[in-house]
Amino acid sequence: MAAQSTLRQFPADRFSQLFDHYYERLIVRLDKLERRNPLSKRTTQLLATLALSLAIITSGYGGYRLYRRRKTERDEGRRLIRRNSGIRSKDGTRRIYVPYKNRATKVVIHPTKQSTFEAHRRLFLSPPKQTGMESGVPPTNIKPGLNMAFLHQFGALANIVIPRWRSKETGLLITHATFLLLRTYLSLVVARLDGEIVRDLVAGKGRAFLLGIAKWLSIGAVSSYTNSMIKFLQSKISIAFRTRLTRYIHDLYLSPGLAYYKLHNLDGGVGHGADQFITQDLTLFCDSAASLYSSLGKPLVDLVTFNFQLYKSLGPLALSGLLVNYFATATLLRKLSPPFGKMKAVEGRKEGEFRALHARLIANAEEVAFYNGGPTEHVLLDQGFRELRKWMEDIYRIKVGYNMLEDFVLKYSWSAFGYLVTSMPVFLPTMGSLTQSADAPKTGVSGDSSHDAVGDSMRPEPSAESSERSGGRMKQFITNKRLMLSLADAGGRMMYSIKDLSELAGYTSRVYTLISTLHRVNANAYYPPRGTYPELFSLSDVQGTLHKGFDGVRLENVPVVAPSLYPMGGEELIDNLSFVVGPGDHLLITGPNGAGKSAVSRVVAGLWPTYRGLTSRPRHEGQDGIMFLPQRPYLSPGTLRDQVIYPHTEMDMKDAGRRESELQAILEQAKLGYIPEREGGWDTRKMWKDVLSGGEKQRMGIARLLYHEPRYAFIDEGTSAVSSDVEGLLYETAKSKGITLITISTRASLKRYHSYTLTLGLGEEANEYEFLRIGTATEKDSVEKELQELRQRLGQVEQWKRRQKEIEEELGRVWTAGKESSEEQLGGTL
Numbered sequence: 001m002a003a004q005s006t007l008r009q010f011p012a013d014r015f016s017q018l019f020d021h022y023y024e025r026l027i028v029r030l031d032k033l034e035r036r037n038p039l040s041k042r043t044t045q046l047l048a049t050l051a052l053s054l055a056i057i058t059s060g061y062g063g064y065r066l067y068r069r070r071k072t073e074r075d076e077g078r079r080l081i082r083r084n085s086g087i088r089s090k091d092g093t094r095r096i097y098v099p100y101k102n103r104a105t106k107v108v109i110h111p112t113k114q115s116t117f118e119a120h121r122r123l124f125l126s127p128p129k130q131t132g133m134e135s136g137v138p139p140t141n142i143k144p145g146l147n148m149a150f151l152h153q154f155g156a157l158a159n160i161v162i163p164r165w166r167s168k169e170t171g172l173l174i175t176h177a178t179f180l181l182l183r184t185y186l187s188l189v190v191a192r193l194d195g196e197i198v199r200d201l202v203a204g205k206g207r208a209f210l211l212g213i214a215k216w217l218s219i220g221a222v223s224s225y226t227n228s229m230i231k232f233l234q235s236k237i238s239i240a241f242r243t244r245l246t247r248y249i250h251d252l253y254l255s256p257g258l259a260y261y262k263l264h265n266l267d268g269g270v271g272h273g274a275d276q277f278i279t280q281d282l283t284l285f286c287d288s289a290a291s292l293y294s295s296l297g298k299p300l301v302d303l304v305t306f307n308f309q310l311y312k313s314l315g316p317l318a319l320s321g322l323l324v325n326y327f328a329t330a331t332l333l334r335k336l337s338p339p340f341g342k343m344k345a346v347e348g349r350k351e352g353e354f355r356a357l358h359a360r361l362i363a364n365a366e367e368v369a370f371y372n373g374g375p376t377e378h379v380l381l382d383q384g385f386r387e388l389r390k391w392m393e394d395i396y397r398i399k400v401g402y403n404m405l406e407d408f409v410l411k412y413s414w415s416a417f418g419y420l421v422t423s424m425p426v427f428l429p430t431m432g433s434l435t436q437s438a439d440a441p442k443t444g445v446s447g448d449s450s451h452d453a454v455g456d457s458m459r460p461e462p463s464a465e466s467s468e469r470s471g472g473r474m475k476q477f478i479t480n481k482r483l484m485l486s487l488a489d490a491g492g493r494m495m496y497s498i499k500d501l502s503e504l505a506g507y508t509s510r511v512y513t514l515i516s517t518l519h520r521v522n523a524n525a526y527y528p529p530r531g532t533y534p535e536l537f538s539l540s541d542v543q544g545t546l547h548k549g550f551d552g553v554r555l556e557n558v559p560v561v562a563p564s565l566y567p568m569g570g571e572e573l574i575d576n577l578s579f580v581v582g583p584g585d586h587l588l589i590t591g592p593n594g595a596g597k598s599a600v601s602r603v604v605a606g607l608w609p610t611y612r613g614l615t616s617r618p619r620h621e622g623q624d625g626i627m628f629l630p631q632r633p634y635l636s637p638g639t640l641r642d643q644v645i646y647p648h649t650e651m652d653m654k655d656a657g658r659r660e661s662e663l664q665a666i667l668e669q670a671k672l673g674y675i676p677e678r679e680g681g682w683d684t685r686k687m688w689k690d691v692l693s694g695g696e697k698q699r700m701g702i703a704r705l706l707y708h709e710p711r712y713a714f715i716d717e718g719t720s721a722v723s724s725d726v727e728g729l730l731y732e733t734a735k736s737k738g739i740t741l742i743t744i745s746t747r748a749s750l751k752r753y754h755s756y757t758l759t760l761g762l763g764e765e766a767n768e769y770e771f772l773r774i775g776t777a778t779e780k781d782s783v784e785k786e787l788q789e790l791r792q793r794l795g796q797v798e799q800w801k802r803r804q805k806e807i808e809e810e811l812g813r814v815w816t817a818g819k820e821s822s823e824e825q826l827g828g829t830l
């Protein structure tokens with residue numbers, strides 16, 4: 001019945017109508033069914049009990065299963081955290097767990113598809129001509145600011161943060177926009193209510209006044225909820241943007257193209273501070289972009305709505321005045337506004353440099369402490385901070401004048417203008433009547449009694465009517481004043497957001513520069529500037545080939561070049577190097593320091609380009625492929641297990657079917673069998689770089705080699721800190737596992753474990769080399785030559801001894817004479 005009466009009262013309530021319609025149809029159908037096949041009361045009861053029991057059992061079982069699943073997942077999460085591991089699915093998605101409030105929280109990471117990167121490359125490497133950006137990276141000719149370049153850069157980043165219309169971010173933005181609209185609507189309601197309350201107060205209508213207060217409070221509650229939701233959603237949007245960008249950048253940065261190495265060592269497009277870009281600039285960009293949406297979007301909606309309301313209330317003249325005011329203010333502020341975007345971009349860079357100084361000190365704390373280099377580092381850090389401080393002080397100084405102007409224009413001159421406009425209907429009643437007579441009854445703002453044309457107040461009226469009219473005028477003034485204030489506030493925020501926009505341009509340019517540089521490194525897109533030739537051995541002069549898929553290591557006429565940062569050319573260390581290492585051909589690379597021994601391994605690893613000729617190597621790294629043990633041992637953050645299996649993770653170890661029991665045997669072979677017990681097991685996490693000694697670190701490297709069992713291994717001074725008896729054992733073990741060793745060392749004693757030598761740094765310019773088979777006549781000749789040189793030098797020993805004696809005698813005379821003269825001086829003084 002209630003539903004029917006509601007229907008009658010609100011025929012437009014379509015939802016209730018529909019509900020009623022289908023409800024009735026269901027009842028009729030059930031009636032029919034009952035008539036056709038009548039059930040006894042007992043059967044019905046039985047069926048109902050059965051259905052209820054079934055529902056209870058299934059929901060209980062479902063709940064139990066859910067609980068079990070959650071528990072299993074939690075336990076697994078805890079186990080994976082302890083082992084520093086995760087789960088990888090076939091499509092490359094990784095499921096990892098992170099500790100959060102004593103619980104294991106699941107994080108699913110989807111890899112960015114290669115096709116997405118390829119599609120984006122155009123946006124980051126070939127910007128449209130209209131933007132004025134050169135196709136080089138970073139676009140040095142563009143100052144970060146409000147220009148076409150900014151629009152393009154922002155659009156390109158928007159492609160990453162909102163990848164699809166149906167993504168989570170779109171939902172967040174729509175919800176945010178809804179709340180922003182709701183807040184504008186509530187501001188209108190508040191403006192109207194304000195007018196009504198003051199009118200009722202002036203007219204002495206107690207009940208209406210109290211009702212108004214009650215309404216005010218309830219709207220207040222809704223408004224506070226709306227405001228806090230806006231802030232909450234803004235933070236959610238910022239975090240969602242940051243997550244997308246961080247994952248995208250990580251995928252590019254840690255790509256198989258070794259961007260993390262090349263970015264700093266070869267490209268140099270982002271200086272030495274990719275970390276600053278990723279950790280700080282990215283956060284600032286996301287915060288700024290998320291807040292811009294509300295700081296620009298909300299005032300824009302407010303401006304349109306309030307202007308429309310004021311237009312209805314005050315007429316076209318006032319609106320034109322308002323628009324002229326906006327335009328004039330915006331032009332003035334834009335003209336006088338300092339280049340905030342550029343300033344922010346430079347500030348970001350300087351912050352990065354200062355941070356890098358601290359990071360460097362942390363990474364090298366032990367070395368600095370041994371040298372007692374604290375005071376020197378202190379000066380360097382102070383210097384770094386002084387530069388940053390000077391820059392920031394300059395920014396603040398520039399801002400003082402601008403903030404004064406901005407404050408005066410936006411707060412005081414605008415409100416004065418607002419008073420003038422709102423007073424128009426009072427002082428210019430004719431104008432008010434022109435607009436009001438037609439619009440007032442329809443406008444929401446004018447309300448019920450405000451249709452009294454203001455012009456009527458000129459005629460004598462009975463006192464009741466006149467007081468009602470003055471109440472109406474009061475209400476209208478208050479409403480308009482509030483609208484004007486809100487308008488001034490919205491306009492002010494809009495103008496402030498121009499400054500925010502300039503700052504956003506600065507952050508956008510930094511993030512865009514990082515991503516374009518990463519794209520350039522990954523796509524190897526280095527071209528000489530138009531109309532110029534590439535510099536010799538620069539990144540745009542790479543003509544050689546790195547061929548992966550050869551069973552061995554082969555260099556054919558490859559110049560080994562120490563590269564310089566793009567676009568400069570590198571320095572040639574070795575002229576056309578050629579040699580081949582096949583299975584079982586153990587090679588020892590020797591030569592003086594700085595001759596380019598490690599450089600050869602960098603070329604084979606693909607860290608440095610093959611500028612000319614051909615470099616061939618196995619396709620894979622690790623098992624059945626090639627492996628490189630660098631000169632400085634690296635220990636990763638993680639468990640003891642992670643140190644042995646690096647670069648494998650526990651996930652890879654599982655995938656490769658390797659078992660933990662093998663690891664102990666490997667450590668035994670590397671003479672590190674005591675470590676798991678000493679350190680408390682495989683899951684122990686420590687700062688391994690500080691825990692292990694120099695020799696232990698090198699032996700850990702050998703343990704990695706024995707775990708991965710590659711076909712070929714470059715060992716760069718990998719046993720220099722290991723005692724020679726253990727060194728021999730390690731070499732023999734590695735060889736017995738079928739690993740072909742390419743050792744880089746200055747220790748001639750290692751020759752006995754190798755079949756070939758490659759001696760670098762020969763010739764007058766130290767850029768020649770000799771590749772010999774150990775034990776052959778030529779090699780013996782070369783050893784003989786070396787011995788002869790040594791014998792010749794030994795022959796000169798007697799001559800040197802004589803010379804030494806002469807010098808000592810000379811020195812003795814000098815000292816005695818000096819002593820006598822100083823004693824004489826001393827006597828004279830006394």
Ligand SMILES: Nc1ncnc2c1ncn2[C@@H]1O[C@H](COP(=O)(O)OP(=O)(O)OP(=O)(O)O)[C@@H](O)[C@H]1O
Pocket residue numbers: 265562563564573591592593594595596597598599600631746
């Ligand atoms: N990342 C780099 N960028 C540019 N030049 C480099 C880089 N790394 C090393 N070099 C330069 O390349 C040259 C060869 O270095 P390399 O490390 O190959 O020497 P090495 O023969 O292994 O010496 P050592 O016996 O001291 O290890 C050196 O002059 C060095 O300054």
